[in-house]
Amino acid sequence: MENENNAGEPESTGASRRAFLKQSSALAAFALTPPAAVHAVERGLDEKVAVAFEQQPLRVEINGVAQQLSVEPRVTLLDLLREQLNLTGTKKGCDHGQCGACTVHVDGQRVNSCLTLALTTEGSKVTTIEGLGSVDKLHPMQEAFIKHDGFQCGYCTPGQIMSAVACINEGHANSPDEVREYMSGNICRCGAYANIVEAIMEVKSKGGRI
Amino acid sequence: MKFDKPAGQNPIDQLKVVGKPTDRIEGPLKTTGTAKYAYEYNEEVTNPAYGYILGAAIARGTITRIDQAAAKAAPGVLAIVTAANAGPLQAGKFYVSRFLAGPQVDHYHQAVAIVVAETFEQARSAAALLKVEYKKQAGNYDLEASKEGAQPPNPGPYTPPGESRTGDFDGAFKTAEVKIDRSYSTPDQAHAMMEPHATIAKWEGDKLTCWCTIQQINWGVRDLAFILGIPKENVRLISAYIGGGFGGKGTVLSDLVAASLAARAAGRPVKLTLQRPLMFNNTIHRPKTIQRIRIGANPDGTITAIGHESWSGNLPGGMTESATASTRILYAGANRLTRLRLAVLHLAEGSAMRAPGEASGMMALEIAMDEMAEKLQMDPVEFRIKNDTQEDPEKPGRKFSTRKLVECLREGAKKSGWERRNAKPGAIKEGDWLIGMGVAAAMRGAPITKSAARVRLDSNGRITVETDMTDIGTGTYTIIAQTAAEMMGVGIDQVQVKLGDSSFPESSGSGGQWGAASSTSGVYAACIKLREAVAGKLGFDVEKARFSDGRIILGDKSAALIEAAKGGELVAEDTMTYGELSKEYAQDTFGAHFVEVGVNAFTYEIRVRRMLAVCHAGRILNPKAARSQIIGAMTMGVGAALMEEMVVDKKVGFFVNHDLAGYEVPVHADIPHQEVILLEDLDPTMSPMKAKGIGELGIVGVAAAVANAVYNATGIRIRDYPVTLDKLLRVV
Numbered sequence: 001m002e003n004e005n006n007a008g009e010p011e012s013t014g015a016s017r018r019a020f021l022k023q024s025s026a027l028a029a030f031a032l033t034p035p036a037a038v039h040a041v042e043r044g045l046d047e048k049v050a051v052a053f054e055q056q057p058l059r060v061e062i063n064g065v066a067q068q069l070s071v072e073p074r075v076t077l078l079d080l081l082r083e084q085l086n087l088t089g090t091k092k093g094c095d096h097g098q099c100g101a102c103t104v105h106v107d108g109q110r111v112n113s114c115l116t117l118a119l120t121t122e123g124s125k126v127t128t129i130e131g132l133g134s135v136d137k138l139h140p141m142q143e144a145f146i147k148h149d150g151f152q153c154g155y156c157t158p159g160q161i162m163s164a165v166a167c168i169n170e171g172h173a174n175s176p177d178e179v180r181e182y183m184s185g186n187i188c189r190c191g192a193y194a195n196i197v198e199a200i201m202e203v204k205s206k207g208g209r210i
Numbered sequence: 211m212k213f214d215k216p217a218g219q220n221p222i223d224q225l226k227v228v229g230k231p232t233d234r235i236e237g238p239l240k241t242t243g244t245a246k247y248a249y250e251y252n253e254e255v256t257n258p259a260y261g262y263i264l265g266a267a268i269a270r271g272t273i274t275r276i277d278q279a280a281a282k283a284a285p286g287v288l289a290i291v292t293a294a295n296a297g298p299l300q301a302g303k304f305y306v307s308r309f310l311a312g313p314q315v316d317h318y319h320q321a322v323a324i325v326v327a328e329t330f331e332q333a334r335s336a337a338a339l340l341k342v343e344y345k346k347q348a349g350n351y352d353l354e355a356s357k358e359g360a361q362p363p364n365p366g367p368y369t370p371p372g373e374s375r376t377g378d379f380d381g382a383f384k385t386a387e388v389k390i391d392r393s394y395s396t397p398d399q400a401h402a403m404m405e406p407h408a409t410i411a412k413w414e415g416d417k418l419t420c421w422c423t424i425q426q427i428n429w430g431v432r433d434l435a436f437i438l439g440i441p442k443e444n445v446r447l448i449s450a451y452i453g454g455g456f457g458g459k460g461t462v463l464s465d466l467v468a469a470s471l472a473a474r475a476a477g478r479p480v481k482l483t484l485q486r487p488l489m490f491n492n493t494i495h496r497p498k499t500i501q502r503i504r505i506g507a508n509p510d511g512t513i514t515a516i517g518h519e520s521w522s523g524n525l526p527g528g529m530t531e532s533a534t535a536s537t538r539i540l541y542a543g544a545n546r547l548t549r550l551r552l553a554v555l556h557l558a559e560g561s562a563m564r565a566p567g568e569a570s571g572m573m574a575l576e577i578a579m580d581e582m583a584e585k586l587q588m589d590p591v592e593f594r595i596k597n598d599t600q601e602d603p604e605k606p607g608r609k610f611s612t613r614k615l616v617e618c619l620r621e622g623a624k625k626s627g628w629e630r631r632n633a634k635p636g637a638i639k640e641g642d643w644l645i646g647m648g649v650a651a652a653m654r655g656a657p658i659t660k661s662a663a664r665v666r667l668d669s670n671g672r673i674t675v676e677t678d679m680t681d682i683g684t685g686t687y688t689i690i691a692q693t694a695a696e697m698m699g700v701g702i703d704q705v706q707v708k709l710g711d712s713s714f715p716e717s718s719g720s721g722g723q724w725g726a727a728s729s730t731s732g733v734y735a736a737c738i739k740l741r742e743a744v745a746g747k748l749g750f751d752v753e754k755a756r757f758s759d760g761r762i763i764l765g766d767k768s769a770a771l772i773e774a775a776k777g778g779e780l781v782a783e784d785t786m787t788y789g790e791l792s793k794e795y796a797q798d799t800f801g802a803h804f805v806e807v808g809v810n811a812f813t814y815e816i817r818v819r820r821m822l823a824v825c826h827a828g829r830i831l832n833p834k835a836a837r838s839q840i841i842g843a844m845t846m847g848v849g850a851a852l853m854e855e856m857v858v859d860k861k862v863g864f865f866v867n868h869d870l871a872g873y874e875v876p877v878h879a880d881i882p883h884q885e886v887i888l889l890e891d892l893d894p895t896m897s898p899m900k901a902k903g904i905g906e907l908g909i910v911g912v913a914a915a916v917a918n919a920v921y922n923a924t925g926i927r928i929r930d931y932p933v934t935l936d937k938l939l940r941v942v
Contacts, residue, residue: 074331083330088250089243091453093404094486098870101404129243138238146237149838153683154240155404155453161241176883184877187870189404189454190683191845192838193881 060121062087063131071118078102078113081128089129089158093187100186103159103166104128110166112185129158132165140210141165144199152190160186164200165210173204211735214789216894221757222734222829227695227702228899231834235702236451236687245451248423249408249483255421258410259288259326261472261482262333263464264340265319265492269863270349270556272313273322277341281325284339286332289475291324296471302433302462305494306527307559309437309467315344316525317558318864319491324468326476349556351863353498353523360521360551363530368562370532374548376604382515382545386506389515390581394503394574394929396533397855398865399496400489400873401563405453407493408483411469418473419446422466423453426719427678429461431712437467449710452720455682456846457562460721463493490558490856490868497522497560498858499533499570503578506545511588511596513543518575523555531560532567536653536910537575539796540615542599556863562721564846565906568654569913573850573931576650576914580921589633590649590918591623602796611795611895615651618802618824621887622649626804626822635925643808645819646923650911652801656828656893656902657724658792661732662715662785665694665740669779671760671772673698674706675736679717679729681709683842684905685835686720686729692832693730693899697737698771699757715783723799723903726831731786731897739782747774791895799907801825803844803915809923814935814942816920818848819882823912826889828902833888840908841884847912849876853932 055070062085071080078095081087081104090113093101097115104113105127133139141161144150151157163186167173172182179200180193188196203210222228239245266273278290293299293312301308311320323340327333350356362372383389410421418440424430427447435442452459465484473480484492499522506515520533534548563569583593598616602608622628631647632638638645663677675694681687691705698705708714715736718728744762745752748769755764760771774780791797806820823840830836853874856865867873892900913931921927926941 072329072331079330082250083252086252087243088246088252091243091247091405092249092483093406094870096486096869096871098486099404133242135238135242135244138241142238142241145241146233149234149834151237151240151683152685152838152842153404153452153454154236154245155247157240158243180878180881184879187404187875187877189402189456189846189875190838191842191876191881193845193876193878194841194884195838197878197883 056119058119058122061125063128073117073119075118076114077104077116077118077121080118081113087128087130091155091158093156100163101156101159103162103186105162105166110163129162132161140203140206144203148195148199148202150192150196150199152192156186156188160188160196167200168204169209173200176201211738211784212787212789213897214791216791217898217900220898221697222899224696227692228831229829230832232688232692232702232832234685234688234835235691235707247405247451247453248421248449249410249481251410251421255410255412255479257478258481259328259476259478260330260333261469261480262325262337263321263468263484263488264323264325264337265488266311266315266322267342268315268344268346269318269351271315271344271346273311273315273342274345275343276323280339281336284332284336286328287325287336288328288478289326289472291471291475292322298439299467300437300439302437304429304433304461305559305561306525309464317491317556319488321464321468321492324472326472326480349863351555351557351858351860353500353521353553353555356523356553356555357500357521360553363550363552369530370535372550374538374604375546377545379515379517379545379547383504383506383517386514387509388586389504389506390578390585391504392578392581392929394501394577396499396570396573396931398498398858399563399850399854400856401456401458402870402873402875403454403456403458406484406486406489407459407463407465409465409469410479410481411473412479413473416440417444418470420466420470421448424449424459424461425452425455425680425682425721426461427680427710427712428716428719433462434466434470437462438470447712449680452680452682455720456564457566457721458494460562487869490865490873492558494559494561495856496563496566496570497524497531499531501533501574503574505578505582507582507586509586511586511593513541513597515545516541516543517547518571519549520571521551521553522560523553524560525556526554528559529561531570533571535567536571538604539602539798540651540653541597542603543597546603557858564843565654565910568910572650572911573913576911577917577929580918581927591619591628594651595619608796611797612828612891612893613798613800614826614889614891615800617889618800618826619651621889622802622804622822622824625885625887628804631922635922639811642811644811644923645806645808646919646921647804647806648915648918648922650803650915650918652803652825652907652911654723654799654907654910656797656799656896657722658727658731658788658896659718659724660785660787661718661728662783663717663732663736664715664781664783665733665736667740667744667771667775667780669772669775671770672704672706673700674708675733676708676714677717677729677732678712678714679709679725680720682720684720684725684839685832686725688835689726689730689831690733693733694737697734698740700760700771723906726903727828727896727899727901730831730899730901734898735784735786736782739784740780743780743782744771744774747780786897795895797896799827799902799904801907803911805915805919807916807919807923809920814938816852816933816935818880818916821882822885823908824887824889825904825907826891827904827907828891828893828896829900830888831899831901836888836904837886839905840886843905843908844884844912845876845881847909848880848916850931851913851916851933855932
């Protein structure tokens with residue numbers, strides 16, 4: 001008889017997290033634990049009520065709009081954007097920082113939003129693909145991607161474009177080979193790489209910060 | 211409309227819109243992140259619960275107990291679905307996999323349970339609290355060890371006979387003056403499309419709507435209804451945008467079934483996506499093959515005997531990988547043998563991936579052709595040209611509808627600077643790099659199948675096309691708009707295309723490289739009907755009138771299309787069906803790949819330096835999108851050549867490298883500038899569009915061209931893909 005738990009990689013559990021809070025409380029080693037949550041577990045409130053206490057405030061500017069949010073600590077920036085703010089342009093390809101489809105800018109730096117806990121963006125400025133341009137007012141990089149057919153299925157595209165803009169602004173687009181190197185965190189399984197590089201080089205050739 | 215004799219002149223031949231390198235019409239949506247994929251219908255489904263699949267932790271055996279107590283008590287949990295409460299479930303009609311384990315487990319990461327909770331995080335968390343106990347059973351995970359017992363596959367719609375013979379292969383091979391007899395292998399490969407399988411399922415009474423990501427909407431409706439045991443009429447599927455498929459989203463997979471069951475159990479719409487690490491062992495893949503190729507020839511290079519055998523494995527009842535398909539028809543030779551053998555393996559299901567059969571088979575055959583050319587001391591381009599055939603070698607007299615393999619090879623040799631290649635391996639060095647060039651032929655069938663569409667002319671003079679056809683990145687939206695614009699004589703900006711909804715007329719779907727030719731032909735048929743309706747309404751003879759600049763014109767008489775819709779929208783619908791032309795003619799697409807690699811003389815790191823593909827595939831409906839299909843397929847071919855391999859743990863019985871970090875696919879830095887030449891071609895035996903598919907042709911032969919280039923650079927022949935530096939260093 002085997003007793004193996006799943007190898008399917010779910011995260012460690014909410015219940016054990018809560019059990020940990022209780023232990024922490026008993027040991028009075030909870031200086032960093034939100035007081036409301038500790039209070040809730042100490043008083044034996046229902047687990048579902050306790051969840052509400054675990055929501056943390058988050059102030060963040062997203063695409064130029066100041067947001068005051070309430071977020072669970074384990075929620076990633078990616079899931080915050082997609083599931084709570086309906087900014088679905090940022091894509092979930094792997095959820096493990098392996099594909100780049102979730103690339104957004106935090107304070108001008110490109111990051112994998114799937115590896116970024118939402119609460120760590122407190123006080124930051126986040127830009128997503130929706131903040132870069134719109135159907136009626138395309139950003140030059142979006143125009144270049146269309147012109148050079150730098151995408152097929154379109155799923156990696158927002159991440160490629162966010163990465164491409166950062167790649168130029170970082171000063172890493174001085175040659176096609178340099179672009180290839182600095183864009184290699186963004187996988188395109190449709191294989192539009194050659195066209196993406198052409199799009200980036202064209203935007204770069206026009207000069208300036210974009 | 212039935213297409214049963216070769217097409218004559220028709221409105222498509224005007225080529226005012228069709229044949230132009232038009233930008234994708236959905237480009238602004240995709241580049242701004244506003245094209246909606248399956249998991250993103252947040253406005254349509256405002257109060258969803260979230261589903262999370264727990265995959266089996268054994269490859270084969272039975273589930274003896276699932277302790278759900280902790281999971282049920284976890285915050286936010288609404289329901290837990292297992293085989294015990296899911297109700298009866300069938301397998302679908304295309305894949306043989308069962309989508310919920312219990313009590314039996316058929317393969318690793320088969321879904322054991324679906325946890326539904328208020329949030330994604332809660333569902334994921336609770337899934338980890340399930341305690342599953344298994345009783346393991348021995349399984350078979352090793353194709354090499356299973357070769358002896360492998361059986362001929364049962365022929366079916368996607369499986370050819372287990373054996374084909376022409377002439378006397380054994381006799382001819384025995385007496386051939388020059389011959390090779392070699393074994394090759396190709397590994398299990400993953401589609402690894404960027405969008406994971408995902409579904410939002412919503413029940414309204416006994417009606418089920420799913421926003422999902424599948425390539426064949428009609429198969430999806432058929433399969434989901436059958437699996438759940440509900441009428442087809444009660445199922446509606448919507449896949450307006452699909453984040454890549456490559457065959458990996460053919461029809462219903464576990465996400466659709468799990469989301470549907472979860473939504474029923476929770477009494478709420480449910481969003482569910484397969485977590486990336488679950489996809490490789492839970493869904494389908496291109497199966498491993500072991501292949502044996504024997505070629506015999508006269509000293510002048512004329513092939514006298516060609517034999518190709520292939521072994522693959524699958525779950526009981528699964529398909530075989532038809533790796534011998536191209537060998538039956540690509541080269542001349544009077545004496546021929548192909549053989550397919552299928553073993554039972556207890557890994558995840560093997561199924562179609564981009565150019566199934568041909569891609570795997572040509573990875574081997576086109577190395578064998580290189581080896582044979584070398585043995586004959588012939589140039590590999592010339593050896594292939596010498597053995598070209600203009601008729602089906604198994605059925606003398608059956609002509610190819612069009613076949614320009616020789617032209618592809620000659621043009622490619624010219625444009626790639628093939629004359630600079632040194633036939634002696636290892637002869638060209640630049641600094642620390644050994645330089646080699648390789649060639650391979652490409653060939654892929656050009657199936658075409660019935661497809662329907664509905665076309666509307668509204669009171670603003672705009673045309674709307676509706677069909678359940680899908681765009682998996684192939685450019686379907688754009689080529690359908692081009693087709694309708696050409697047929698109705700309007701600009702492409704006057705055409706709106708609506709795809710991927712099972713409430714629209716049933717199309718060919720996207721698969722087997724049949725989508726472009728089939729779906730545009732369906733639109734052609736519907737537009738013929740709409741032209742008749744317009745002409746009838748405005749009093750024109752449709753046979754003589756032409757449609758141009760938004761008007762119907764005959765001699766001095768003309769009228770705006772908009773006039774016809776004054777009294778209300780005109781709607782026409784039709785299906786294109788096919789007669790026997792595909793039996794009369796061999797309908798295929800052809801190409802040639804030329805690759806230059808550099809191999810580091812010290813580390814044996816392999817870098818692809820240049821790539822060229824020359825293709826012909828009937829009328830090219832949109833050269834921009836077609837070229838993108840080819841470069842994308844060339845990129846996937848580089849992956850197949852140099853890195854892609856799902857490694858089997860033969861003890862546990864699963865694919866070890868089951869995420870995008872472990873399963874390597876090409877990234878930007880792996881791919882150089884790529885050249886594509888599309889030869890002019892028209893194939894009137896296909897349909898009035900005179901077009902064929904091209905999306906799968908582009909991958910066929912690429913890996914062999916890379917492997918042959920590595921050989922030319924180093925003198926080391928690797929016959930087991932992928933060609934990696936450790937295999938080269940082992941020989942050095």
